[in-house]
Amino acid sequence: MNTLIIYDSTGTILSSPITGGYIKPTGELHYLEVEITEGKVVTRVDTTKMPHVPVYEDIPKTELEKLQEQVENLTQANAELTSIVAMGNTNA
Known part of the structure; x- marks a missing residue:
């Protein structure tokens, strides 16, 4: 499933189909269009790497x-x- 993830400079996800609440961004806003495989969820974005890399975890x-x-x-x-x-x- 392709999805658009909006995140801040710290890698905190601000907007995606997964998050429901509002979080005040820190620094600049960025976005990634990622493919999320079945059974996985994106928990944050690793901003220490270029290009930035989504961090996946298993859905509990x-x-x-x-x-x-x-x-x-x-x-x-x-x-x-x-x-x-x-x-x-x-x-x-």
Whole structure:
């Protein structure tokens, strides 16, 4: 997804589809048009490099995603325990 990011001299993002609030800029305003890959978000812009470089991070998991992962892990652990108990009963 192509998006326009407006940022100040410190690399703080002032305007993008991600930010919702207002931040007073420090120094000059700059912009970048960047491609944001799925599952990533631009958190700031590294202004120490020329040309300036966006800094990407993974989008944090939602509570629902965390719970789904926990259910999958518990289901797998339960299956393993059931298998261990079933093997124990056949050896007795």
